[in-house]
Amino acid sequence: MSEGKNRNFSLIITVVIIGMIYTSRLFYLQVIDSSYVGFANENSKKLLVIHPNRGLIFDRNDKLIVYNDNFYDLNISYPFTLKDFDTLGFCTILNITKESFIKRMKKADKTVYRGSAVFYKNLEPHKFAALQERLYEYEKFYIETKVDRKYRTKSAAHVLGYIGEISKKKLETENEDQHYAKGDFIGISGLEKYYEKELRGEKGSKYILVDSRGRHQGSFAKGKYDVPPIAGKKVSTTLDLNLQEYAEKLMHDKMGSVVAIEPSTGEILTLVSSPGYDPEDLSIRRKSKQYIKLLRDPTLPLFNRAVTAAYPPGSVFKLLNGLIGLQEGVIYGETTFPCFRGFSIGRLHVACHPHSPSLDLRGAVANSCNAYFCYTFREILENPKYKSPREAYIKWKDYMTQFGLDNKLGSDINFESKGNIPTPEFYDKMHNNRWGFSRIISLSIGQGEILITPLQMANVISAIANRGYYYTPHCLRLVNDKNEIPKEFTTKHKINIDKANFEIVVEGMAQTMVNGTAARNSIKGVQICGKTGTVQNPHGKNHSVFMCFAPKDNPKIAIACIVENSGYGATWASPVATLLVEKYLGLSDTGTTRPDLEKRLFDAYLLNVPKPLTPERIKFLKDSTEKAKKDSTEKATRRPLGKNNPPKKTNHTDILICDKDQRIGKNQFFKYQKF
Ligand SMILES: [Zn+2]
DSSP, rough: HHHHHHHHHHHHHHHHHHHHHHHHHHIIIIOOOOOHHHHHHTEEEEEEEOOOOOOOOOTTOOEEEEEEEEEEEEEEEESSOOOOOOHHHHHHHHTOOHHHHHHHHHHHSSSSSSSSSEEESSSOHHHHHHHHGGGHHHTTEEEEEEEEEEOOOOOHHHHHEEEEOOOHHHHHHHOTTTOOOOEEEOOOOOHHTTTHHSSSSSSSSEEEEEEETEEEEEEEEGGGGOOOOOOOOOOSSSSHHHHHHHHHTHHHHHHHEEEEETTTTEEEEEEEEEOOOOGGGGTTTHHHHHHHHHHOEEEEEEEETHOOOOBBGGGHHHHHHHHHHHHSSOTTEEEOOSSEEEEEETTTEOOOSSSSEEEHHHHHHTTTTTHHHHHHHHHHHTTTTTTSSSHHHHHHHHHHHHHTTTSEEEOSSSSOOOOOOOOOHHHHHHHTTTTOOOGGGGGGGGGGOOBBHHHHHHHHHHHHHSEEEEEOOOOOOTTTTTOOOOGGGOOOOOOOOOOOHHHHHHHHHHHTTTTTTTTGGGGGTTEEEEEEEEEETTTTEEEEEEEEEEEESSOOOOEEEEEESSSSSTTTTHHHHHHHHHHHHTOOTTOSHHHHHHHHHHHHOOSSSSSOOOOHHHHHHHHHHHHHHHHHHHHHHSSSSOOOOOOOOOOOOOTTTETTTBHHHHHHEEEEOOE
């Protein structure tokens, strides 16, 4: 036989074999397996979806953070004709009126999907229990179990994110594998969104028999065709829940953020955006009540400042200018520049605080000398190595991008901002193609057009702690106890600056905590390397900024902290960050060696909105009023009374003791008293 005939013969044999397999399978299903007769009848079976348990979320020490909590929807099967139906009894169980019943039926008619519709969402436990017992009487109705999220903490809401019903758009555009159906839940933000595929699990299915009137008649073929659901995977995060909760407590009643990273891995230990919210507020069952409230809150608790807010970096930028100056060879560690209360060029003057008039780089970092870094930045831009300051600026900007600035870092926290390091074209336009050092002098000290997010700031300090490299900050540690970290989080990003140059700047940061701007926040038993920053804020009081890592050798933690509108870096941000270092490194059996400082932070109220009136607070205020009223009455009765000296009328009922500018009710302002 020729080769072509051989091929034809093989093809015929294959077709015959496949045909025989099909015929025998059909014979088995239709003749031998009688259950398929019922299965084939579209009118006799109904497919029920069984939702899987969503994957649990843990912290880095295997502490459970997020788990599942079932809730129940009461569904109705199509067609919605109800014969011999005890409407009154049914309404009594659900505690709804007949009108509400009719309204719900009409709504169900409009929202029917795959043969059924939701009649009553999220049954209350007592209604669920009462219905369970009598559901057989209302055969068209059945209960669908759904999975909501519960939390073992009131912290980390911005990191964890939340789940919600899938939108129509996502159902059309993000449903390649047809996993989702209308009404299903999906991760909307945070880790719930980023790791949706790991967390969601696989749905199960169950066939039930229904009669011609749509009434359920038990499972089909003894559950032979049912598919059990597969639970979502366990996701272990890099968060240290203890540290996260402590950081949120320290940042309570303050606006700002804290990001702590393990430098050697890029693992995010803590990420706080304050004010925050209780993660459970956005659970499926509470969201409708809480979301609008959170949205209207003037302190913007839904806004993730840690990754979305971009600030001028302030003095912490001096570290980068110092490093670039060293690497470009325009300064050395021993280079000194004079500072007589600032730096002047033409009519410009950048002021500085009092310190020794001549400092080297280490001393300039420790004392945060503005003049030193103006000189340094001028040397960088006017480096004869480059044809023009513009060309030198392009090189300078390249170093900045190596530190992860001017771009999204690509972490697994959503809504990252890219910050801003202006392009040379931006300055060309701004200064009509004629610009140099004097036009962008503010960049020397981290002011001006540059913007950086707290996450980027923590990443910069992490890169300095590593003396020249970083891993993209991330929150994923393990999936189902296995290392399945995406490659982008394990790739080393190297910075083209010599390790020796980093050592010089690190020395300066160590001095900051010994005899520099944050000396009062040093801790016994560990060498912290830090840098204070006070960022000018055109809208109000300066932002307090602090970056640090510890210990100096083999760093375990790098932190960036911003406390908005609060003043100097050493006053607020530095205490927050150093208390976190102390806690994370376990330097004290009691949690801190500085309980007074800790208390000062716990108690401080630094928000620029009046303190909210909680029920406890209102009670306290009322009690104080009663006491004031009583004291005043006693005092009044002691006064000598007479015809010509009647007691003055006092009306104390409206005088409550309260915070400054606090207001209760319409047009009622109250006295200020500190408590
Ligand atoms: Zn100075």
